[in-house]
Amino acid sequence: MMERVKYPIIQAPMAGGISNVSLARAVSKSGGLGFIAAGYKSVEVLEEEIVALQRENCLFGVNIFVPTQDVANEKEIESYKSKLRQNWQLKVSLPERLDDYLEEKIQLIKQYRVPFLSFTFGCPPEKMIKELQLNGSTVIITVTNGKEARIAQSLGANAICLQGLEAGGHRASFENKDPEHKKSLMELLIELKSYIHIPIIVAGGIMHGSQIQQYLQEGAEAVQLGTAFICCHESGANGVYKNALIQRKFSKTALTRAFTGRLARGLENDFIRQHNAMAPHAYPMVHYITQEIRKSAMANEDIQAMSLWAGEGFKEVRDLSAEELIKALVREAGLE
Numbered sequence: 651m652m653e654r655v656k657y658p659i660i661q662a663p664m665a666g667g668i669s670n671v672s673l674a675r676a677v678s679k680s681g682g683l684g685f686i687a688a689g690y691k692s693v694e695v696l697e698e699e700i701v702a703l704q705r706e707n708c709l710f711g712v713n714i715f716v717p718t719q720d721v722a723n724e725k726e727i728e729s730y731k732s733k734l735r736q737n738w739q740l741k742v743s744l745p746e747r748l749d750d751y752l753e754e755k756i757q758l759i760k761q762y763r764v765p766f767l768s769f770t771f772g773c774p775p776e777k778m779i780k781e782l783q784l785n786g787s788t789v790i791i792t793v794t795n796g797k798e799a800r801i802a803q804s805l806g807a808n809a810i811c812l813q814g815l816e817a818g819g820h821r822a823s824f825e826n827k828d829p830e831h832k833k834s835l836m837e838l839l840i841e842l843k844s845y846i847h848i849p850i851i852v853a854g855g856i857m858h859g860s861q862i863q864q865y866l867q868e869g870a871e872a873v874q875l876g877t878a879f880i881c882c883h884e885s886g887a888n889g890v891y892k893n894a895l896i897q898r899k900f901s902k903t904a905l906t907r908a909f910t911g912r913l914a915r916g917l918e919n920d921f922i923r924q925h926n927a928m929a930p931h932a933y934p935m936v937h938y939i940t941q942e943i944r945k946s947a948m949a950n951e952d953i954q955a956m957s958l959w960a961g962e963g964f965k966e967v968r969d970l971s972a973e974e975l976i977k978a979l980v981r982e983a984g985l986e
Contacts, residue, residue, distance in 0.1 A: 651788060651809050651849045652872050654709055654765075656681035657985055659862065659976060662853060662876030663713030663768065664819060664959070665689035670886035671702045673879060676972035678708040681980070683766065683872075685711040693754045700762050711766030711790075712759060717749040718771050718933065720826050720911065726930035731939060733928060741942045748934060760785045768792060768811060770822045776805040783808065790851065792822035795830065795838070799846050807848060811874055812838055814854030818877045818903070818961030820914040826931050828913070836868065843869045857966035859982020866983070877961040878979075882972045890951045894958055895967045903964060909944065909957040911936030917964065920954040921947075 652658050661677040663669050663685035674684030686703070688696050696712070703710045734740055759767055759782065767782060768790040779789050783806070791802035792811040801824070802810050813822045814835025821829070833841070835854040842850060849871035856862060857878045865873050879885060881892045894900065900917040907913055908925040911933035916922065921943075929936060940957075947955035960967075968975060980986055 655683045658872035660874040661879050662874050663687035667886040671699050672884040676884045680973040680976040687713045688755050689715045709765050712764050713768045715750050716772030720932050722932045738943045772824045779806050794823045809849040811851040816855030816962040818915050819959040855961045855963040857963035859979045862983040881967050884972050894953050917958040917960050
């Protein structure tokens with residue numbers, strides 16, 4: 651699956667502007683596989699980014715959200731809004747559609763024959779997977795357990811990306827439920843490789859080449875890193891976010907629904923501590939409810955109210971260019 655990529659290192663598609671064209675280009679030009687994220691992005695902007703990367707004549711991938719909408723408990727949502735209004739001015743603006751324009755984005759993937767395509771929050775229908783493959787795309791499904799991995803394999807995916815609990819950002823689980831287990835990423839890999847016969851990419855808390863070496867030796871086809879790339883010079887993460895990581899302003903991470911209604915791992919700040927217990931299982935509604943709060947916090951450089959997604963290995967983050975980071979990881983993993 652990764653035959654066309656020099657090194658088995660994938661830069662995770664982080665929505666919200668972190669995984670921009672500059673970062674994806676730099677990673678791919680350095681021998682890894684760069685990804686851009688389609689989530690929360692307009693079709694027009696996604697097309698511009700795809701065209702920009704194709705002009706560079708480099709391999710890249712696009713990540714797409716499989717639309718999910720939880721059955722909202724209006725009472726819980728209103729209660730959460732009331733709690734938030736104690737400290738924040740709420741201005742809730744819902745998009746015209748809540749499917750993240752899936753069909754239009756799939757058409758772009760086909761039109762431009764995007765080399766790699768990954769899905770998060772679910773698995774698309776078998777027919778769609780086959781159409782994308784026949785059109786030239788390698789299809790990767792992000793999974794968090796054996797059940798999801800089996801579904802992806804049975805529907806014909808080229809590979810799975812196995813996300814461990816250690817991973818930063820949103821849990822990629824097909825359903826918005828609490829994890830049924832607390833197995834480490836390595837434990838999951840060892841379990842799944844006994845019955846999953848398509849390539850397995852692993853993701854979750856990977857920050858150093860020695861970890862890459864261990865996962866590859868255990869049977870992973872490639873590794874995917876997200877947090878490790880946040881502080882790269884090309885990353886689209888804002889400076890406040892990068893500084894919070896580089897200057898080690900937080901001591902730990904936490905899984906929370908406080909910002910979006912879906913479990914996601916981020917640096918544990920005041921917002922998470924104050925609101926996590928009552929945040930409803932209501933994605934994407936909670937995402938739009940807190941959107942203005944997050945924007946305001948960013949504008950005011952208030953790290954105690956920002957959604958600072960990060961994996962458990964965040965203390966190992968490095969302030970480097972993407973090329974320098976890839977070189978370091980390759981050297982540490984013995985891939986030279």
